[in-house]
Amino acid sequence: MIELLAPAGDLEKLKIALLYGADAVFIGGEDFSLRARASNFTPEDIIQATTFAHERGKKVYVTTNIIPHHEDMHGLLEYLQILESAYVDAIISASPYIIDTALRHTNLEVHLSTQQSTTNARAVNFWYEHGVKRIVLARELDKYQIRKIKQKTKADLEVFIHGGMCMSFSGRCSLSNNMTDRDANRGGCAHSCRWNYDLMQNNQKLSETPFSMSSKDLEALKQIPHLIDSGITSLKIEGRMKSLHYIATVVSTYRRLIDDYLKYGVINDFQIYSNELDKAENRLASHGFLEGMPGVNQQLYDQRNERPTQLFIGLVVAYDDSHKIATIEQRNYFEVNDEVEIFHPNGIVEPFKVVSMTDEQGEPLSVARHPKQIIQMRIPFAVEPYAMLRKR
Amino acid sequence: MKTLMTLHNQKHLDDVLMYTDGILLGNNLFGTRLTNSFSIEEIIEIARQTKKHHKLCFLIANQIMTDDELDSFSQWMDQIDTSIFDGIIVADLGVIMLLKEKGLAHQIIYNPETLITNDYDFNFLHTLGIQGVYAAKEITLEDVKRIGTNKSLSLFLVGHGHLNMFYSKRQLIKNYSDYLGKNLHLHQAQDLTLIEEKRLDEPYPILEDIAGTHVFRSNVLSSMKVYDELTAFIDYFVIDTLFKDDVYGHMVSKMYHQKQTELIDLLQENYHESWDDGFYFKKTIYKSKEVIK
Secondary structure, X not given: OOEEEEEOOOHHHHHHHHHOOOOEEEEEEOOOOOXXXXXXXXXXXXXXXXXXXXHOOOEEEEEEOOOOOHHXXXXXXXXHHHHHHOOOOEEEEOOHHHHHHHHHHOOOOEEEOHHHOEOOHHHHHHHHHHOOOEEEEOOOOOHHHHHHHHHXXXXXXXXXXXXXXXXXXXXXXXXXXXXXXXXHHHOOOOOHHHOEEEEEEOOEEOOOOOEEOOEOEEEOHHHHHHHHHOOOOEEEEOOOOOOHHHHHHHHHHHHHHHHHHHHHOOOOOOHHHHHHHOOOOOOOEEOOOOOOOOOHHHEOOOOOOOOOOOOEEEEEEEEEOOOOEEEEEEOOOXXXXXXXXXXXXXXXXXXXXXXXXXXXXXXXXXXXXXXXXXXXXXXXOOOOOOOEEEEO | OEEEEEOOOHHHHHHHHHOOOEEEEEOOOOOOOOOOEOOHHHHHHHHHXXXXXXXXXXXXXXXXXXXXXXXXXXXXXXXXXXXXXXXXXXXXXXXXXXXXXOOOHHHEEEOOOOOOOOHHHHXXXXXXXXXXXXXXXXXXXXXXXXXXXXXXXXXXXXXXXXXEEEEEOOOHHHHHHHHHOOOOOOOOOOOEEEEEOOEEEEEEEEEEEOOEEEEEOOOEEOOHHHHHHHOOOOOEEEEOOOOOOHHHHHHHHHHHHHOOOHHHHHHHHHOOOOEEOOOOOOOOEOOOHHHHO
């Protein structure tokens, strides 16, 4: 069974990812993890995370993927033992020091991080024979190269299908170290590859158009059938710092696509999935390396392409079935008489109109303008906690 | 401590070897960020001449490779009597496994650029029987020393040159050229730099080769201040002359060999470059949360 793996920057996102269809999530702890700016999980959070996931037959992986300097090496075993006692399903690591400590002194399953930029079967098999169960492949492979690797290995393979792309081979970039003193391989990446530059030749600017290393995000809807048929174990969505709505929308869309393909054996129209992804705040996207070497159409020039969305206006907290009253936590501005829809965790979307609403004290409201404000409204059908209210 | 240096032109081999113990060279089908791409015949001839001088010759095969590229590299290697090399510098574990299959483990020097930042990771491949490992360029002198103190393999360190800080498989300059709708013919050009909008006085050399696109530090790393200390625990001190020439290499190697500190200013002036100590005395920041607060 193929796994859909989603990012979770905090407990709420973790629950959303799992409820909306992820089979597993990856999270960062407080130590040894990249993405230091994400809301990283405390040991207590991790126990809550694994409990929530395991109750639903799902998994939690913890990233321990820094490349440690000597000063970072203390306390590793103790930290890994905490993860083990929290019943974490696997760690994702890049440093042999972390990998070997886990393999020798704990029963933790180890996955090799993409920070090792693994691009061939020999390297995959080296790690597999070393005891690493799963290899997260480099993003620089096309779908045929991925299939070939799978044909030559017993290792589980994980492939990125959606989200931001490192421009450099992962783990081999020190732009941030050199330009900002922040260590990219220890969680400090400043995304210097997304800045604007001028390209000069012999000190003469070649164009007024800024040079950009930045690329469009990865979106692999059309490659999912090929990857499933290739025997890939896990399809990974990137973005631990993305919003709840992004996580829900992206996870739900890929869940539906995977299930449809497994059920019908063919996908005739990818547009319906693409339309659904468009509802999240995706940047411009392309297939990355999956269809071969990226050309100019996969790059971003002279633009910032995040497409913000105001679609996500509330999160369902509770529902009183007898009175058909939902309790909603506000996330974006909306008004009485707005045409809205409920985006259920199972992917189903049901429309309705906001006829009236009140605040927590029962005072009538005509507009919901305050973030996180608790609002009650009548919804003519049953909704469940973590369902999302969206503008149509 | 032995000194190794890159070579631009076969004609200058004698000059390059005058103050060094050996050279590094490669072909751009399998090597990247090379001063020059030498043909297989040239490589064999240069290696032969180097042996005549009783000096060392290392092959650079430091691309990150797919399975197909590994197959091509394997066939290419089969054309060469590999005993002419004193070592083969690689960046990919798959290349290591390929060379091991060929019985060449003892020639392997692993240089994954950024990944070797502690003594455990440095010694990790010891059991494969490889020869040496490069320490990362982004660690402090103290970290290099600790690796040197605990090493069970030969320790290589790039001690002088424009160090690379970005390796993308994408042909980013070609893509940019296509975006502009021009054919700029900049592939392999060694006179390109990037200027970031807030760092106008820091031109970063950029190079596109067959392997992809590479961006380099603005300043040249110099190890003159720490050279004596390095001799105690480094086995191979590497001078990379990419973007320069063999005359530069000759002068730099002479400077280190003869401790000619008066060349420090002269070379920077003549080659319009600035030198610094890299990360020898500068720690990068771990948890960026502390920066953001």
